[in-house]
Amino acid sequence: MAARELVVLGTSSQAPTRTRNHNGYVLRWDSTTLMFDPGEGTQRQMVLAGVASPRIERICVTHSHNDHCLGVPGVLARMALDAPGRRVALHGPDAALGHLGDLVRVAQADVDVELSAVRPGAEPLDVAGAALRGVALDHRVPAVGYRLDEPARPHLLRDRLAAAGIVGPDVGRLQREGELRGVKLAEVSVTRPGQSFAFVMDTRLCPGVEELLRGVDLAVVESTFLDRDARLAQDYAHLTARQAATAAARAGVRRLVLTHYSQRYGNLEEIAAEARSAVREAGGSTEVHVAADLDVIAVPARRETT
Template structure:
């Protein structure tokens, strides 16, 4: 039986506008079976990938929420590294279409021997942007055009060994039953049960808006900015950001299982406070992300 690759989030950076001694600019790699989705590679992402032990060849998609520097200035180094490492498979790039001029400048920021096959997918509206893996976007509310991402695995069915045995279905016949839906008098529904697909959402710079709630609805893992603490909610709104308490409330309302807080302002010396404010309104697992951390996608429901 072929082993399935781990589904996990590799945190590459957790700072907001200014990096600190312990927090790099943004960067998040989601390992999803044979895919590696790199979200918002800020300055220094190439080095963070090395420190995390992640080869550039793991990257299959680059997903930008918007074109503020802390979310994209690492893109030139990442793309040039992919060329340097002679990665031959296509790399798909998703980004707001309104920022194409910035993407083009980042794509060719300096001269290099460019052998990389970059497939560009400018985003113009809410909806699906990729079929495999299934990736969709929703518009957020920031100071410039910004989109959040939601990765969705289709619902499937979990085979029940005791029912398969009782029905006399075993070996290659199991796969045939999964493919066709029936095998003689035996139907797939009789020997299996529904298996909800896993879901992950990625929400960066934004105020509270409909898009935030749509992205977070029912996800297993929500990676979300919490730039400010609740005491500075007015600042958060003025600059187009969320507080830790707001992120926790979104997760509670949406039925999230694991909440990953990130994108912390350098003004706060104690990151534990972000977790405390989110946990006050959300009773699921709260992760206050730190650089080079690995967060597994929760087991299936």
């Protein structure tokens, strides 16, 4: 199986800095690759990170603010250069589709772009056997977060199969049919929980944040401000590092990736300290990763079977 990992292309909110590019994230998930919120400069960051554009099958945008989507034309242009005529899905909330359509037209790229709305409560999209859905967030413009969930599946136990005399092609038959020669699939397997990923960008705390983060393996969450600037976070509809980490710990997130930092913060050690302190105070065990540009972060190993 191919690696499941997050590639961080940029970590800056609103404006890039000398050391941080605009937003941009790539999720490698088995046979497919998803891109999230490509800000300005994403095409160059892809080169630095070794991200191949032909592998990107979906671009998921959370809202219409330019630091989350101004990189779309450059990404499409790169796709047209590397693999002209290919198809890519471009998703966003209804309110962002007009702006995203304009960016597609600006690109004038030889790419077949399928532009579609991600509506909270709608039927999830199938992504390599996992379910991708959008959840409404609370920002200054309509915004969504994204969650990808792999379903739980039976995990066959070799010793039980051998004891039941099921070998070779019969193993596949049992998986397809659920029962073979009186042996039920449940008798020779345990349930293997699926892996999950959440992407939470510009938002205040709201029910959508909790829904996106609940029990997730890897979560990317904005932490634009420190807690000392909580008033700014509220006014501009963002999260603080403390809020993001507390929400993640209470939701049972296994690995939290903080990003989308205000340019007012040069040293990120305070963000890391604040977030880790919040996890401890919440009684959680969430691992906190304060992202830097070009980081590669693995999806945590599967949970134990049940």
